Amino acid sequence: SEGKTIYTEDQNCTDVDRLMKRYYLPVAYAIIFIIGLVGNITSISIYLTKLWPWKSSSIIMVNLALTDLLYVLSLPFLVYYYSNEDSWTLGDFMCRYVRFGFHLHLYGSILFLTCLSVFRYVVVIRPLWAAQLQQKLWGIVACSAVWIIAAAEITPMLTLFSLVEHDNKTYCLDFASIRVDDVRRYGWLLTALGFLLPLLVVFMCYIGIVKQLAKGPSTTSAWRMRARRMTVLILVVFVVCYLPYHILRVLRIETQVMPDTPCMVHRVVHAAYIISRPLAGLNTCFNLALYTLGGDKFRKAFLSTFCHGCWLTKAKSQHHLAIISNASSDKPDV
Incomplete structure (x- = not known):
C-alpha cells in the first residue's frame, strides 16, 4: 500500500499491486485518453455545428460528453504520475484536481445515464408525452439537477485528498487509500446513493421498456427499438464499468480496516482494485456509442462530416x- 495506509511489509509477499500501478495504469489511462479525447471533441463539435436546434436528449448528451472530456484531460497527469515511479511532483492543487475530477466524472456520468434511461422509459410508456419531454427546458432542468447532486455527493472529498510524504516520495492518494476512518462510512454512503440507487432506476426502466415493447403491433417501431438498445447499453456500462469499481473499492477499504489482514490479501485486493479504476473510466468509450442511438440523427451528421x-x-x-x-x-x- 501507500501513504498513510502503509502496513508492515512481508518479505514473502508479492508486490503485484505495485507492478500493476507501474505498468498497467499508464497504458490503460493513455488508451482511454486518446479515444476519449478524439471521440468527445468530435461528438461535441457535431452537436454544436450539425444538430441544431437541440432537444432535451441533445442537451443531456452534450453535458455527458463535457463530463467525459473534463475527465480525459486529467489523465495525462496520472500517466505521468504512475510512470514516474509513483511519485507526485505536480503539487497539492493538481492532486486534488485529478482525484476530484475523476469522481465528478464518475458520479456525474452515472446520473446523466440514469436521466437518459428515465427519459427513454417515459417516451416508450407514454408516447403522447414524447413531444413535451423533448423540449429544451426538461434537458436544462435534468442537467442542472445532475451537476448539483454530483457536486453535493463528492464535495466532502476536497477535505480528504492531500499529498502524503513517505520514504522520500510524495504520494497523491486515491480515495480508497486515504485515512480509512474518514472514508469508510462515506464510501458506503457514496456507493449506495451514488451508484446502487441509480443502478436500480436504470434496471427498472429496462424492465418497463421490455414489457411495453412486448405489447401491441408497434413493438418493432424504430424509436422504440432505439430506446431499448440505448437502455441495454446503459445497463452494460453500469455492470461492466461501474459495478466492479464500487465492489472492489469497498473491499479495498474494508481489508485495510480489518486487523491482522494477511499481506497477500492486501496485495490481491489492491491489484484487483487497480484494474477496476480504468474500467470505471472506460465508460467514456461506451458513451460514444450512445450518441448514435440518441435519435438526433447523429450518425448521419457524423458521416456527412467525416x-x-x-x-x-x-x-x-x-x-x-x-x-x-x-x-x-x-x-x-x-
Missing part, C-alpha cells in the same frame, strides 16, 4: 458508370 470524401468518390464513380452505361445504350445494334 465521410464527405468517401461519398464524393462514390458519387463520382456512380456518375462515371452512368455515362458508360448511356454510351453503351446509344451504340447501334449489329
Whole structure:
C-alpha cells in the first residue's frame, strides 16, 4: 500500500499491486485518453455545428460528453504520475484536481445515464408525452439537477485528498487509500446513493421498456427499438464499468480496516482494485456509442462530416458508370 495506509511489509509477499500501478495504469489511462479525447471533441463539435436546434436528449448528451472530456484531460497527469515511479511532483492543487475530477466524472456520468434511461422509459410508456419531454427546458432542468447532486455527493472529498510524504516520495492518494476512518462510512454512503440507487432506476426502466415493447403491433417501431438498445447499453456500462469499481473499492477499504489482514490479501485486493479504476473510466468509450442511438440523427451528421470524401468518390464513380452505361445504350445494334 501507500501513504498513510502503509502496513508492515512481508518479505514473502508479492508486490503485484505495485507492478500493476507501474505498468498497467499508464497504458490503460493513455488508451482511454486518446479515444476519449478524439471521440468527445468530435461528438461535441457535431452537436454544436450539425444538430441544431437541440432537444432535451441533445442537451443531456452534450453535458455527458463535457463530463467525459473534463475527465480525459486529467489523465495525462496520472500517466505521468504512475510512470514516474509513483511519485507526485505536480503539487497539492493538481492532486486534488485529478482525484476530484475523476469522481465528478464518475458520479456525474452515472446520473446523466440514469436521466437518459428515465427519459427513454417515459417516451416508450407514454408516447403522447414524447413531444413535451423533448423540449429544451426538461434537458436544462435534468442537467442542472445532475451537476448539483454530483457536486453535493463528492464535495466532502476536497477535505480528504492531500499529498502524503513517505520514504522520500510524495504520494497523491486515491480515495480508497486515504485515512480509512474518514472514508469508510462515506464510501458506503457514496456507493449506495451514488451508484446502487441509480443502478436500480436504470434496471427498472429496462424492465418497463421490455414489457411495453412486448405489447401491441408497434413493438418493432424504430424509436422504440432505439430506446431499448440505448437502455441495454446503459445497463452494460453500469455492470461492466461501474459495478466492479464500487465492489472492489469497498473491499479495498474494508481489508485495510480489518486487523491482522494477511499481506497477500492486501496485495490481491489492491491489484484487483487497480484494474477496476480504468474500467470505471472506460465508460467514456461506451458513451460514444450512445450518441448514435440518441435519435438526433447523429450518425448521419457524423458521416456527412467525416465521410464527405468517401461519398464524393462514390458519387463520382456512380456518375462515371452512368455515362458508360448511356454510351453503351446509344451504340447501334449489329
